[in-house]
Amino acid sequence: MAAQFGRRLRRGATSGAVVAAAVAALAASQGPGAAPPPPADNASGDRPVGAGDASALPDGSATGDSPYYTDLPPLNTPNKPGTSIDLPIVTGPAEAGIPASVLAAYKRAEQSIAASDAACHLPWQLLAGIGKVESGQARGGRVDANGTTLSPILGPVLNGVGFANISDTDNGAFDGDATHDRAVGPMQFIPSTWATWGQDANGDGRKDPNNIYDAAQAAGLYLCANNRDLAVKADLDRAILSYNRSTEYLHTVLSWFEYYKRGTHQVPDGTGQLPRDRSDTPRVDTSPRPTRPAPTTPAPSPSTPAPSPSKPSTPVTPSPSDPATKPPASAQVTRIKDVGTGTLTATAGGVFAARPTIAALDSAGKPVVGLGVRFEIVGSTDANFGGVARNVTVTTNSKGIAVAPPVRAGERTGTFTVRATVVGRTLAPVAFTATVTERQADTLVRGDDKQLTATTGGRFADRVLVKATLDGAAASSVGLTATMITSADAPRTRTDGPYFKDANGAPLRTLTGLRTDANGLLTLPDIYADGQTGTFLLRLTAPGGGTLTIELKVTAPAPEPTPTPTPEPTPTPAPSTGAPEVTPTP
Template sequence: MAAQFGRRLAKGAATTAVAAAAVAALSASQAPGVTADDHGRQTASEAQPSPDATADDGAATGNSPYYTDLPPLNSPSPSPTTGATGTPVAQGAAEAGIPATVLDAYKKAETELRSSKPGCNLPWQLLAAIGKVESGQARGGRVSADGTTLSPILGPQLDGNGFALIKDTDGGKYDGNSSYDQAVGPMQFIPSTWAWAGRDGNGDGVKDPNNVYDAALAAGHYLCRNNLDLSVPADLNRAILSYNNSQDYLNLVLSWLEYYRKGTHEIPDGTGKVPSGRSDDHQKANPKPSPTPPSKTPTTPGSPSPSTPPSSTPGTPSTPSSPSPTPTDTVDHLADAGTAKLTAMAGDAFTKKISTKAVTKAGKAVGKVRVRFTVVGDTDTTFTGGESVATVVTNSSGVAVAPTLQAGETTGDFTVRATVVGRAVTGLDYPATVTERVADSLVRTSDTALTCTPGGEFADQAEVKASYKGAVADKVAVTATLIKSVLDPTENDKGPYFKDADGKTVRTLTGLKTDAKGLLTLPKLYADDNTGTFLLRITTAGGATLDVQLTVAAADSSASPSPSPSPSA
C-alpha cells in the first residue's frame, strides 16, 4: 500500500523517506487511531486482524482483493466550485465526488439503520469508504436508474490460488461460476454471505448483490450485527475487519472514512474516478516462481566445487512435509452441550441458550472452531441484534454458546441449525417454539356501573387491563361474549349487543388485542327491548377471565316532572 501511495505522490521520484512522511501525514490528519511506523506503513491502535475478528468465515468478501489507492492529502472541504473561467477542480475535490445514485444508496441505508438499529450509529461515509475500496464506487457510478450495475463486478475466483478457497455455494446464481465462489457487486459480497446477509434496499422485492441499494443496505446490516456501536473506535475497527480481515484493509478504509467525513459532493453517474492499484497487483506481476535452474558455473580441476545442499540418504526419496491439521480439520461431529428446551412467548427473549460442542472422532473436545448458528423455518425470531445467523468460536472445552434468541410475533415451531464453518460435517438441529402472548389476570379499570335503557346505547364503554405474572400483558388476544349466565356460557340471543362494521347485531367479538400498556377498550354496547341484568364475559389467551355486569332498565319515572292538570271544562 505504501509503495502504491509513493508512486502516486512522487511519480517514481520520491524517496523512501518522502513516502514515509507522506503516509505519516495522512495518518495523522485523516484516520483516527491510525499511525505510521518508521517505514511509512500504517498501523491501527485498537484492532488487529485475527480469526476471531470476524463474525463469519472468510469475512463478507471472502477476503477478496480490493483497490489500494489512498485518498489525497488535500482535504475535500470546503466543497469545490467551478469558477467562471472553467478552472478544473483540484485532485482532492475530484476524489471527493461520489456518483449520485451510489451516494443516494449510502444515505438511504444510513437512514434505514438509524430506525432499525439506532444503537449502531452507522455513518454513510463508512459505506462510501468501503464502496470506494471494494469497487471504486461501482466503477465510477456505472449503474442504471434503479442502482443495478451496468455490467457485473466480480472478484477473482476463490480457488485457493493466492486467495481463500471457497467452493461454489450458489450454483453460479450470482457469480456465474459453478466451481468456486467469487465476490459480487459494488460491495463485493461472496454468495455464501449474501445468502443470509442480503437485503432489499430499493423495495423491488428482490435481494440483488449487483444493485447498489440492496448491497449498501446489506453492508450496513452486516457491519451493525452483534450489537456493535460504530461510534466506539474498537467496535468500528472490529466491524471493518469483519468485512475483510486485513490490517492494511482496516487502515485504508479508515483513511477514506475520515476523508469523506471532511466533505463530499454529488457527481453524475458514470463520471467517477476508478482506482488503479489493487491489493493483488503483486500476484499479477509475480506469478508462481519457477524453480531455480541448476548452476552452470564451470568447475576447474583442483578448485573447490560449489557448495550444494546435503542430500537425503541414498535410496530414500524425500517426502514433503504435510501441513499440520487445523482444529477445524479434526472435528468429526457436533454434540449437544446441555441445551435446555427452547420455548419463549412471542416478543420475549428466550431464557435458555443453545450450547454446542465440537468433538473429534474419539470424542475429544476441539477448541478454536467456528460454529455457525442459523435460524431456519417460518419465523421472525432472531438472535439479539436482529440477525438470523451468528458465528461463535468454541472455547477451550470445545463449546460454542449461541447468542440469546429473541422471539418475534410469529408463533409456532422452528429450528436453529448448528454447523461447522469450513468443515463438511452434518449439522445439529435444535427445535424451538414461540407461543402466543398470554395473560393470567384481567381487571376493569373503572367501577362505574354499565347501565342502559331499553333500545338505547350504553353511555360508558368497558375498559380492561391484562397482566401476566404481575407485568403488563401487551398484544394479548382477547374475546368478548355476551353470555346467558355464569352457569351457561353460551352466547345470549337477547339483551345487550355490539355492532359490526355494517351495523348488524353481534354478541361475540374476536380478534381483539390489548395495547402496549395492556389495556383494551371494548366497542360501544347497545340494548334491545329486553330489560334485566346481563353478563359480558371477557377472556384472554392464557385463560384470564372477567365477567362484567350489564343492566338494562326503564327510566326512573319518579325522576320525571308531574304532568300538568288538564284544563277544566
Template sequence: MAAHFGRRLRKGAATTAVAAAAVAALSASQAPGVTVDDQGRQASSDSTPSPEDATDGATGNSPYYTDLPPLNSPNPSPGTGTGQATPGTAEAGIPATVLDAYKKAEAALREKKPGCNLPWQLLAAIGKVESGQARGGRVSADGTTLSPILGPQLDGNGFAAILDTDDGAYDGNSTYDHAVGPMQFIPSTWEWAARDGNGDGREDPNNIYDAALAAGHYLCRFGWDLSDQRDLNKAILSYNNSTEYLNTVLSWLEYYRKGTHEIPDGTGTLPEDRSDDTIVRPSPTTSGTSSPKPGPKPEKPAGSSPSPKPTPPPGTGSPSTPPPPTTTPTPTDTVDHLEDAGTAQLTAMAGDAFSKRISTRAETDAGKAVAKVRIRFTIVGDTDTTFTGGESVATVVTNSTGVAVAPALQAGEQTGAFAVQATVVGRTIPGVAYKATVTERAADTLVRTSDKALTCTPGGEFAEPVEVRATYNGVAADKVAATATLIKSADDPTANDKGPYFKDADGKAIRTLSGLTTDANGLLKLPQLYADDTAGTFLLRITTAGGATLTVELTVAAAETTSPSPSPTPSETSGT
C-alpha cells in the first residue's frame, strides 16, 4: 500500500459498528466455507495454490485500505448543473483515467478470456482497497502515477518477509521488496504478470493501464469464472490472502455495481484507515488457550515524553543503524545462465498444437542444475500463437534437474516465424531464444467421396457434383486452401479452352477456381459443372496446400439411342 494519505481521521463508534455489521453480513452471505487461521488469513480448502507462490498473493499480503463504502446507494448519479450530489456519490466517483483503464482491461479480457467474465467493477474495488484509485486519480494523461506508490518494506516486521527480487528496479530497495503501483504488485509477481495496457511498448507497474490489465489477467488465471461466487472468492483471496480483505473488496464491488460515475483526475476521495493501523494481542478464551485478536494501537499517556535513547558503549555503532541483514543466497541468486534442455524443432500447422514443448535448464557457473527457479517464457514477434489457455507469457518453476518445461504452444491462423524468449525471473542474465514457425494448413491426400462416373451430354450440365475429402496424416484437413482447374492434359496443367466449365458470378464460363477451402470435416464440394458442344474425355485437377493432388475424369458424349429390334421372319416364327 501507499503511505498514509494525509492526516488520518478516526471514525465514530456508530460508523465502526455499521462497518463491522456489513463485513459480517458479507462474510456470511458471500464467502461460504471460508475459515481463517490465527492471523486472520484464509484457510479454506477452496483456495487454489498458484505456481507463482500465490501464498504471497499479488501484493505479498501487504497492508490495504479497510474503509468500507457508505451504506446508502450511489444511485442516482449526480446530474450535471445541479450543484448538488446525492449522498454517497462522492465515494462512487472514479477518476476518469483510472475508470478508463479498468474498462479497457475488462474489454481486453472479454476478448482474450471470455470465460473469465471479469467485471471492471472488480478491478475498481481492488484499486480502491489497494491505492484509493491511484491516490484519487493523481495520474498523467497516459495513466502513470505522478509519484510512485510504494507499500511498506516487506521485512517480516508485521508483514511477510520477502527479500529483494528485482535489485531495486521497481521499488528502489535492493534488500527487501515493496508492493508497487496503483494495483500494488510485488516485483516478483509483476515479472510474470506484467502487461502493456496503454500500447506504449512498456510494462510499468506504476501505470494504471498496465497495472489494471495485469490485475485482470492475474484474477483470470486457473480458468476461474468470476461470475461464480466460489471462483470470485478464490481469485480475490489469491490477490491478498485474508478474509477481511475479501470482504472489503466484495463490499466495494457491490457498491460500484449499483452505480458509479466519472470524476476529474486528482479529485477522488482518499481512504483513511489501513489494515496495519491495528496490532495483534492475545485474548484469553474459555478453553484456557489464547488467540490473537486485533486491537487499537497503544497511545502514549498525556504529557509523556519519549524515553531517552540508550547510550551505546564506547567504540560501538549507534543502535539506530543496525548492520545490514545477512541473507542466504536463494536458488535464483545462484543461476549463472540458461541452456536449451533438448528442445526439438518447433513447427506446427496453423490451428494445431505444437507437438514439441520448450525445455530450459537453469545452471550455475559450474554447470550444476538449479531447482526451484522461476523461468518466464514470453512469445515475441508478429504472431497470434499463444500458450495453452490463450496467454503469451507463462512462468514455470524448474524441477529437481533444473529444467522448466513451458506449456504447449497453440498455433493461431497467422503463418510465419516468431520466437519464445526464456528468462530467469528476478535476474538480469541473458536468456535463451527459441525459434518457432507456423505453416499454412495443408493436406497430403485427396479422394472423391463418390465412385459414380461423371458424364454429360454436349451443351448440358453434369448431374453428379464433384466432392472430395482432404486429409493430413489420415486426419480430416480442415480450412485447407485448394484450387480446381480443368486442364488440357495429364502432362499439360494449363487451363483448357474448351470442354467442361464452371460459371462465374456473371454466368460466364471459367475453367479455374481459386480461393477454395475445405470445411471443418475436410470436405470440398465444387460448384455446378457445365459442358459446351465439344465431346470427348476431359480432366479436372484439384490441388491443395501441402501438395495433395487429385485428377478427375469427365466425359462429354451424345446420349446413346436405342434402335428397335427387327421383326422376325415367317420362317423364324413357324418353327419349320
C-alpha cells in the first residue's frame, strides 16, 4: 500500500494538502512518540506549496561562498540504484542514513516544486547532497518537531578575512551580526539571498532559514531559477555553482548526489553521521602511502632479437575546430552590444522590470559562448543587484547572451548607469541608463469624516488623517505635500488664513517632507487659525496623481455677554407729622 501511495504521489502532487499528506507518510516511521510533521502552507489545496513565492533570479551565490564540508562518500556505495527505504530500519553504510525530518523536508520540496515547475526536474537527492555539504544534514538532524534547528547554524563572519566581504543586510535579524552577514541555517543562505528566496513551507507564518522545511524549499526554487532543467548536466552544474562558486564544491556535491541516488535510508532525528573536514580547515594527510617498485627492464634472451628503434611518429596537426586549439572566449570576442534592453525605470524600493542584456560577438559577428561579462552599477545611487551587490559577473549562454540579475532600486531617486564590460579584455563597454522615480500614490482619501473647525487665533481640535493608495493597495513611504490654497480652481498658495508652524513656531502654509507609513497612512501636524474667518481649503498632493482637498472652517469666538447696569435706588420721603413747618422771621 505504501509503495502504491508513493507512486500516485510522484505522478500528481499538485496541492499543499497532498504534499502535507506526503510528509506525514514519510515521517510517520520516525519512531514512537514522534510529533507529526508541520502542516503545508495553503493546505486547503488552492495552489502548490511555494508556487509563485519567488520572483527574482539568483545572482552571486546563495551562501556568499561560505566554507563547506569536504568529506566524500565512502567507496562502498549502496547497491540499490534509485531506491529510498522509508522504513525505520537502518541498513547499508552509515553515511547513507538521513535524519527523518531532514529527509521528509527534501522529499516535500521535490514534490512541491514538481507541481509548480515540473520542467526543472528537481531531485530530492540534489538537496540532500547540498544539505550534507553545507551543514551535515542539519548537524545530523538536530531539529525540533517543527523542523527548526535546536540551535542556529551560522557560517563564519563574512568580513573579507579569508571569505567574501558582505556588509550587514538584515540588521542582524537572522545571523545576529549587525556589521557583516553570515550564512544561516541548514542550507546556509546569506540573509540577502534569503530575503528574496525565503519560504514558509511549514505553514507557521514565518520564513525561517533555520527551519529545514523552509530552507529546503527555498534551496529547490533557487536551484531551479533561470529556467534550468536539472536533468541536463550543464544546467545541473550551473545550479550547484550558483550555490557556491567553487569547482571543488561542485565535485563534492555531485559525489553525494550520485551516492544518494544509489539508495539511502532514514535514521532518527539527531543520529545522523556528522562530517569532519571543512574547506576552511587545512587538511594533513597522515595515512601511509603505498610505494610502487621501480619498473625493471628484463634483459633480452640470446634468442630474442633486440627491438628495433621505433620510427618517429608523424605529428598530427589539429584542425581549427579542435576544442584544444580554440582560443578562450575572452580572445574571441571583439565587441559587445545591447540587445533590446529597453528603458530601465523603477520606483524607489521596487525592482526594474527590464534587465540589462548584451550579446558578445567575434570578428565574424558570431556569438561568443562562455564569456565573462561584468555588470556594474555606477553613480550616486543605492540601487543594487539582488539586494546586496553593486557588481556581478555573468557568463554568456549558448547564444552569446548575458543577462544581468534583476536590479533593485533603493530609496534615492535620480539617474545612474549600469555598465557592462568584458572580463579580461579592454573593449568598449555598454552603458545602460537607469532612472529611479519617487514612490507614487494615485488616490488620497480622508481617514475620517470629522468636520475641521477652529476659532480665530486658536488651534483646530482634530488632526487630519490621510490614506494613500496605488492601484488599490496601500502606498507606503510616499512623499506628500500639504498646501493652503486660494481656491480649488486656482490653487495658489494663501498668504493668510490657517497655517502650520515651522520649527521656530512661524506660520507655514506649504508643508513638504511628509511621508506615509507602512500602511499608507499619514497624520498631519497641528493646524492653527489666524484672525481670518471663513471657509478655507487645504490641498494634499502625491507623486502619481493622488490629490485631496479638505475644507477648514474658522469662526469668530462667541461674543461675551454685556452686563446690565443695576439702577440706583430712589430715596423714600420721610413721613409728615401734620404741622406745617414755620420758618422763623429774622
